Amino acid sequence: MIKKILNNNTLRMITALTVVGIFSGAVLVLVHNYTVPKIEANKTKETETAIKEIFPSAAKIAETVYPGVFKITGHGGTPGGYAFIAAGNGYQGEIKMIVGVDAEMTTMLGMQVLESQETPGLGAEIVGSAFRDQFKGLSLAQPITYIKNQKPEKPGQIEAITGATISSKAVVNTLNKRIEQIRKKVKDK
Amino acid sequence: MLKDFLKGLWRENPVFVQVLGMCPTLAVTTKAVFGASMGMATTFVVVSSSIVISLIRRFIPEQVRIPMFTVIIATFVTAADYFLKANFYQISKALGPYVPLIVVNCLILGRAEAFASKNGVFRSFLDALGMGLGFTCALVVLGAIREVLGAGTVFGYRVMWDGFSNWIVMILPAGAFLTLGLLVGVFNMVDKKISVEKK
Numbered sequence: 001m002i003k004k005i006l007n008n009n010t011l012r013m014i015t016a017l018t019v020v021g022i023f024s025g026a027v028l029v030l031v032h033n034y035t036v037p038k039i040e041a042n043k044t045k046e047t048e049t050a051i052k053e054i055f056p057s058a059a060k061i062a063e064t065v066y067p068g069v070f071k072i073t074g075h076g077g078t079p080g081g082y083a084f085i086a087a088g089n090g091y092q093g094e095i096k097m098i099v100g101v102d103a104e105m106t107t108m109l110g111m112q113v114l115e116s117q118e119t120p121g122l123g124a125e126i127v128g129s130a131f132r133d134q135f136k137g138l139s140l141a142q143p144i145t146y147i148k149n150q151k152p153e154k155p156g157q158i159e160a161i162t163g164a165t166i167s168s169k170a171v172v173n174t175l176n177k178r179i180e181q182i183r184k185k186v187k188d189k
Numbered sequence: 190m191l192k193d194f195l196k197g198l199w200r201e202n203p204v205f206v207q208v209l210g211m212c213p214t215l216a217v218t219t220k221a222v223f224g225a226s227m228g229m230a231t232t233f234v235v236v237s238s239s240i241v242i243s244l245i246r247r248f249i250p251e252q253v254r255i256p257m258f259t260v261i262i263a264t265f266v267t268a269a270d271y272f273l274k275a276n277f278y279q280i281s282k283a284l285g286p287y288v289p290l291i292v293v294n295c296l297i298l299g300r301a302e303a304f305a306s307k308n309g310v311f312r313s314f315l316d317a318l319g320m321g322l323g324f325t326c327a328l329v330v331l332g333a334i335r336e337v338l339g340a341g342t343v344f345g346y347r348v349m350w351d352g353f354s355n356w357i358v359m360i361l362p363a364g365a366f367l368t369l370g371l372l373v374g375v376f377n378m379v380d381k382k383i384s385v386e387k388k
Binding site: 013020021024117120121 | 263268276
């Protein structure tokens with residue numbers, strides 16, 4: 001019987017492929033079980049570190065009912081606010097940021113870039129503090145706007161990075177869209 | 190025996206001589222540390238898959254050998270990808286999709302087909318290790334050159350003088366082609382000199 005199976009070519013192929021498939025499946029289950037909790041922990045830690053950069057005095061960071069939106073409580077009554085993830089298309093790929101706003105959503109407290117694939121030396125400057133610091137204390141009474149090659153003159157305006165207008169614009173548009181969404185969500189509650 | 194190991198480092202170097210695995214070679218070598226991580230992940234995959242394939246080479250039916258190689262390689266690649274994500278999160282993020290793409294690195298399937306499926310376990314292990322290290326060395330050299338000229342650092346340490354203005358083109362894709370082309374040229378020049386001296 002076994003000899004017959006071994007001599008039958010089709011059956012041999014099927015058996016060999018099945019055995020290899022089962023083995024690799026089993027290996028992957030083990031790998032998955034061992035690594036996934038660690039990967040999740042890495043992601044949470046990354047988000048929390050970014051939030052703490054924006055809210056240095058945060059006492060409690062709690063995810064709200066909306067995934068990716070966090071409510072921040074300050075130490076001993078210091079003002080908290082909201083932090084949320086904002087993602088949109090940049091020049092070369094997705095730009096993923098974490099954004100902090102005050103509890104009334106009238107002022108932006110800061111922004112951190114989690115992921116981006118912008119051009120090194122140009123668009124990648126959105127990660128640099130010179131660009132990011134412009135968002136600290138930015139008024140949200142009106143949509144954020146950008147201006148090229150000169151200092152911002154109106155409230156809610158930032159200066160675009162020279163040579164990287166598309167990346168700067170992408171950040172501004174993503175932020176405006178997401179802030180509007182969050183505003184509606186927070187109001188609904 | 191020693192030849193099996195050494196040929197991957199120089200005479201049959203996967204990057205400079207066989208010109209295999211160009212996608213990760215060009216894409217991830219913006220920094221030396223990325224080249225090193227990609228090289229090590231690839232070495233892990235080529236060594237483990239070569240050992241397994243060499244072990245079961247008698248049970249692999251000729252007609253379905255390629256799908257079987259692919260399944261075995263993909264298993265190790267996925268394991269490497271998850272391992273990097275779990276333990277070296279920042280590096281894994283920087284390498285992005287290029288770790289899962291090790292599956293299609295022809296260097297690995299090439300070793301399985303040309304060597305591991307025809308030779309014993311120990312020789313296959315040496316062959317794969319040599320190839321993996323040869324690949325890693327090439328990527329680190331490429332990454333170091335691009336990092337020095339493009340960012341003024343090597344493995345994150347500043348080596349250029351203050352006021353050195355970075356050659357941004359070296360970090361962009363064009364820099365990968367320029368550096369690789371020049372390195373292959375230099376490699377061939379040195380190789381020719383050695384073989385002339387031998388004669």
